[in-house]
Amino acid sequence: MGAEYYNFLQTFLIKPEDPDFEFYAGQYEETEAFAYYVKLADGLKQEEKTTLFVSYKHMVSFEWEDPEFMDRLMREYARYEPYLKKALT
Numbered sequence: 001m002g003a004e005y006y007n008f009l010q011t012f013l014i015k016p017e018d019p020d021f022e023f024y025a026g027q028y029e030e031t032e033a034f035a036y037y038v039k040l041a042d043g044l045k046q047e048e049k050t051t052l053f054v055s056y057k058h059m060v061s062f063e064w065e066d067p068e069f070m071d072r073l074m075r076e077y078a079r080y081e082p083y084l085k086k087a088l089t
Contacts, residue, residue, distance in 0.1 A: 002083035004069055008062050009037040009054075009087070041088075052088060 014024045015033040025031065028039050037054070044052060060070060073080055 001069075001072070001080045002087040004065055005084050006087040008059065008064070009041070011035065012037055012058055012062055 012035065013033045014021055014030075014036040016025075016031075018024070024036055025034070028034065036058075037052070041052060044050070059073075064070065066072075
């Protein structure tokens, strides 16, 4: 679970066809698809902040290796939360 979540954070792209592209891209002066959570994490590190906000909309639109990932996460979040946090370190 943690490894797949880490993969999401590393590979999720905000693309120009995303209806919210201008909002996200404007924060980073991007004009093409970019790895949003990588940029966000870099900014948090520079600002010495520790809370990463992840969009549910992004998670449900992502093509997970395990098609049951989101269902399991929703049903048993408390069980998987430690693995998700560990994926961030």
